[in-house]
Amino acid sequence: MPITILGQNQYGKAENRVVKITRDGATHRIKDLNVSVALSGDLDDVHYSGSNANVLPTDTTKNTVFAFAKEHGIDSAEQFGMALARHFVEETEPISTARIRIEEYAWERIATPEGEAPHSFVRQGRETRTAQITYDGTGFQILSGLKGLTVLNSTDSEFWGYIKDRYTTLKEDYDRILATDVSAVWRHEWSGRDGEEAPEWQSSYESVREIMLGAFARTYSLSLQQTLYRMGAEVIEGKPELAEIRFAMPNKHHFKVDLEPFGVKNETADGAVYIAADRPYGLIEATVLRDGAEALIPLDLTNL
Structure with a gap:
């Protein structure tokens, strides 16, 4: 055998x-x-x-x-x-x-x-x-998306109130830069099985992109997770033809440079200087679904 x-x-x-x-x-x-x-x-x-x-x-x-x-x-x-x-x-x-x-x-x-x-x-x-x-011979599953959409808010972002243990060195921040490279995939309800006319793909894409960017700009962020959810929620609320949207968003950290050794104060209110750290980075991933929809987009977006 x-x-x-x-x-x-x-x-x-x-x-x-x-x-x-x-x-x-x-x-x-x-x-x-x-x-x-x-x-x-x-x-x-x-x-x-x-x-x-x-x-x-x-x-x-x-x-x-x-x-x-x-x-x-x-x-x-x-x-x-x-x-x-x-x-x-x-x-x-x-x-x-x-x-x-x-x-x-x-x-x-x-x-x-x-x-x-x-x-x-x-x-x-x-x-x-x-x-x-x-x-599959009976119908389509269409996933549209984007990757490498780099966005940044220079203020209106905080991060505090998190768990602290003996390994925690990160200081709470009440006015920080929030930056990320957005990867997103969204699933259309349309399958071609019921004879319904297919979406106009180009205008649909541009509309989703516009909604995401608007949500990112408007959200006063207490966490990247909160911003991610608002972007997804506004897409689903504004696009009834979509069932779900999945995001992978690395936190592109910007840390204020310590200029004290040079006798220079690096204050946010005066226009601070930051170092952009490329790695390691926090990676935030989540799916936002229409209520009642089934999650069908793979968790791993890297191969889409």
Whole structure:
């Protein structure tokens, strides 16, 4: 009798870098994506005996990504991922589920004295947009998101009243810098099963981002956890098509520099000088759900 069996498995081609240029006369538009494909289904034989009869080569999945970029275009990361996922499941019989993960890198037109250049771009120093599209032959699960959204409040943040033991050296702070790099993933209620029209993905993304930034700016923070929750709560309250949103937010610590040895007082009221510490850092993670919704977003956001 064998003492091992095959567990959950998937395969595909990761990190296909796709750049699609759309030309409208002299004016061009650019979509810059990093697309990863993962397929699962009837794949026991390839693991047990090495039979490739049910295997669509990963090279084929790569080619499909590039062909679809040309044939179907890229309106949004979500739309492109849905087209790919549906294709792999519906056109390859052994494949029952396809998961497409996408990062999108933003470009903006270069401004010149004569106006915006029609076909010259500079990479924006803003967050990376993300999407994960999963299709099982009956419906979609769409996770949209972002990472690397760096935000900072130079005041309206405190941290005090915490547990203190013999290892605690941190001083209470009643006027501190609050800074973080926001990673967030949100789940759409839409699945495509009931014939309901799909969301307008681009405007939905921009709206969620705007709500998050507004909540961060407005919240007088007594903890990063409180700020995180307010950002998530305002997104869920303002976007009825969303069921949950998950955050990972490192606390980008800023400590006042001790200038006393130089006879200089480093007072907050006068405009203090800080050192930005990159590590170690506190890492705050939490999910905010619509009441009654089930938590389905994985706890680990690092691979989304």
